[in-house]
Amino acid sequence: MLMAIEELRSFLDSDIEVSDLVLTGKLSAxxxxxxxxxxxxxxxxxxxxxxxIRGNVFMSESLIPFKVGDTIxxxxxxxxxxxxxxxxxxxxxxxxxxxxxxxxDNNITVTKVVYPLDVKIGAVDILKWMLRNEAANSGDKSKxxxxxxxxxxxxVTYAADATESDIDAAFGxxxxxxxxxxxxxxxxx
Numbered sequence: 001m002l003m004a005i006e007e008l009r010s011f012l013d014s015d016i017e018v019s020d021l022v023l024t025g026k027l028s029a030x031x032x033x034x035x036x037x038x039x040x041x042x043x044x045x046x047x048x049x050x051x052x053i054r055g056n057v058f059m060s061e062s063l064i065p066f067k068v069g070d071t072i073x074x075x076x077x078x079x080x081x082x083x084x085x086x087x088x089x090x091x092x093x094x095x096x097x098x099x100x101x102x103x104x105d106n107n108i109t110v111t112k113v114v115y116p117l118d119v120k121i122g123a124v125d126i127l128k129w130m131l132r133n134e135a136a137n138s139g140d141k142s143k144x145x146x147x148x149x150x151x152x153x154x155x156v157t158y159a160a161d162a163t164e165s166d167i168d169a170a171f172g173x174x175x176x177x178x179x180x181x182x183x184x185x186x187x188x189x
Contacts, residue, residue, distance in 0.1 A: 001071055001086050003120050011124040016131055028131070030123055033143040037170050037178075039186045040172040041073055041082070041113065048111035053102045058110060059095050066096055071113040079103045084113065129173050 005020050008027060035041055053061040066072060070087045074080055085098035168178045 002027055002034075002115055002123055004069060007120075008124065008127070011121075012131075014126065016128075018131060023127075026127060027123070029127060033171060034119065034123065034181065038181050038184045039188050040184050042115050042119070042184075043073055043111045044109060044114045048109055051108055051110050053105045053108065055104070056100075056102050057091070057097055058102075059094055060096065060110075063093050064090055064096050066090065066112060068109075071115075072098065073111050073113050074102075075109045075111065077105050077108040079105050080108075116184075118180055119184065122177070126171060126173050126177050129177055 001024075005023055005027070008023060035106050047065045048065050049060045049062050049065065051058045053059075066087045068087055068090060072085055074083045074085075080103060083100065083102075085100035087096055089097040091097065140145060166174050166176075168175045
């Protein structure tokens with residue numbers, strides 16, 4: 001996963017009341033969008049092992065370089081290639097379990113996925129924008145920024161931080177929030 005929910009909550013405003021389940025879903029969807037948009041799986045190729053899967057347990061002849069909470073990517077498999085999961089348990093030096101359901105398989109490659117800090121912070125900014133706009137669009141005007149306010153004959157104008165032409169089509173947020181991804185884009189062949 002892009003980051004743990006506890007880490008995400010430390011970046012969010014305390015007045016944002018969203019369940020962990022909703023945040024997990026939004027974060028997972030955003031992570032998938034970022035990988036698809038950039039065509040980058042963010043693999044750390046130096047941290048990988050060959051393994052077999054038996055009963056959702058990954059078994060390797062070499063030492064496991066992963067710890068609980070690490071994101072892994074499975075490649076070189078006909079059954080489940082390019083699948084991502086989070087390590088939930090390292091049972092001993094040569095086996096581990098993830099949060100996913102797996103088919104039994106032999107000689108797959110498991111690689112650690114590491115997201116740079118600017119990708120994490122950028123994802124947080126995108127989520128903040130989405131959550132703020134969901135609250136504002138549901139009628140909660142306290143979440144909207146005020147551009148101007150008049151006292152006599154009370155009038156309030158709310159600020160808009162994006163126009164229709166400024167919205168990134170892939171993410172549904174202003175383009176300024178997705179600009180950080182340009183440096184991580186990989187060519188598509």
